[in-house]
Amino acid sequence: MTTEKHPLERFIWELNSHRPLEDADRQALLDLPLRVRSLDHGAYLVREGGLPLVCSVLVDGFAFRQKLTGDGSRQIIALCIPGDAVDLQNMFLDVSDHSVQMLTRGTVVDLNRSDLQHLALSRPALGAAIIRTTLVEASIMREWVVNVGRRDARERIAHVLCEFAVRLEARGLSKAGFELPMTQEQLADTTGLTPVHVNRVLKGLEADGLITRQRRMIQFPDWRALQHAGDFSRQYLHLPEEEIRAAAN
Amino acid sequence: MTTEKHPLERFIWELNSHRPLEDADRQALLDLPLRVRSLDHGAYLVREGGLPLVCSVLVDGFAFRQKLTGDGSRQIIALCIPGDAVDLQNMFLDVSDHSVQMLTRGTVVDLNRSDLQHLALSRPALGAAIIRTTLVEASIMREWVVNVGRRDARERIAHVLCEFAVRLEARGLSKAGFELPMTQEQLADTTGLTPVHVNRVLKGLEADGLITRQRRMIQFPDWRALQHAGDFSRQYLHLPEEEIRAAAN
DNA sequence: CGAGCCGTTGATAGTCATCAAAATGAGTGG
C-alpha cells in the first residue's frame, strides 16, 4: 500500500510495462533487502573488470555506460535514466565488461545481485520482464551501432536527442523539452565525435530551428523535423502501446 | 546417446559452456520438435518489423544481423557463426527490430519460439544459460559501438578480424586462419566504412605483414601485432576459462 | 575575485567518401 513512494516504484512500473506482474511478484521485489545511496556526479556504479556484487537501480539522476579504448579515448555506450537497472547487463556474467558512471548527482538503490538472480529464475513473470528489459537495452545498442556507423554528425546528434526525449517522456520525466544532463564533451563521446564538432552541429540545429537551447535546457520547436533530421523511429525502443499513445505528440 | 551428430549439438555445447546443464536440461532441448532447413546465401532468417514465430539455430554457415538507415545504407550489427541462436534477441520481444540474413549458404534448425520460451522460464539452468548467451551478445554489441565510434579504419578492421578469429577458434572452427565469409562490401558495412576504403586498409595490413590473403582465406602471420593493431582484448567475449586455455595461442 | 570547467570560434590538416573505371575471378551456356 505504501508503494507510492517506494524507491523501486519506477523500476517495478517499468518491469510491469514489459510483462504484467502479479502482486506476489511485486511484493517479492519490494521485500528484497536494499540500500539507498546518494551519489555525486562522476561516481562509479560499475567498474570494468570488476565483479559486481550488487545490482543498482537508478532512482534519481542520470548515468552512462562507457568503455575506453587502448589510446584512452572514451565511448559512451548507453544512457541510464531513472527507473533503469544499471546492472542487468552484468547480473548473470561474472566480470563486468564496461563501466557505469553517474552523469549527474542522484540516488540509487542497491539490490543483492544473488537475490535478484534468484527471483529472476524462480518467478517466471519476473524473469520474463527482466529478460525483456535487457533485450530492449540490447536493441538500443544495436541502434547505436547504426548511429555511429552509418549516420553523419548531424543525424547522430539529432538521433540521440530524439531517443533521449522519447525515453524520458515514456517514463513521465519530461514534456516538450528537457535538461540535457551532459556536457558537449560527453555528447561527443556518445556520438563518436569531438566536442568542437558537437558544438558546431548543435549550433546548426539551432540555426535551422530544430532545437532551442538555453544553457543545457533543450526544447524541440519542430519535433517532426528533428526526428527526420535524426532518421529516428521509435520502433527499436519497443515501447508498450499505452506508452506510445501517452507519449505521442 | 546419439547427441554426437544432433544438429543442436554445437548450440547445446555453447549453452553448457555458459552454465552447466543437467542431462534433463539437455534432453528437454533435444526433445523439442524441430525443422532443419538448408538456406542459400542471402536468405532472410528474420525480417525487421516481423513477428518471429520460430527461433533458428545456425548449424552450418554464417549469418549477420543488419539494420538499414532511412537513406538506404546498411549497418551490420553482429555476425552469427555455427552454434549461435539467431533469434534469442527477439525471442521475448514481439516485433523484430532488425533483420538477420545468411552470409553464406548454410543450414539452420528452427525451434518453436514458444517452446524455447517455455523451457527458458521453467528450467532455471537453461534460463540462466540462455540469458548469459544473450548478455554476451550484448557485450559484443557494446564493443562494436566502441569500434565504429572511436577507432580508425585500420583498427576497426583489425578488430573485427581478431574477434571473428577468436570466436571461431573458441568453437573449434578454425586454426590459425580462416575463410572470411564476406565480401569487402559487407566488411565495410560492419565497420561503417566504404568498400573502397576497406580494400585499401586490407592491403595496408597485408603490406605490413599483419595478415596474408589469398582470395578470401585470411591468415595471421603475426597474431600479436594484429591484436595490437585492432586494440583487441578478448575480455568482452566472456569466454569460459577452459576455452581460453584451449584457444590460447 | 580568482580558478576552472565549459562552451564558442577560427584556421588548418587528415581521414575517409565519392566518382569512375579497369582488372580479376567465378559461373554459365553455347
Added chain:
DNA sequence: CCACTCATTTTGATGACTATCAACGGCTCG
C-alpha cells in the same frame, strides 16, 4: 572448352566531413 556475363576487387583522382590545435569568453563556485 571457350566466350560471355556479372560480382567483386583493385586503382586513381578529387573533395567533403570531421579532427586537431589554439585561444578566448562566460558561468559557477569557493
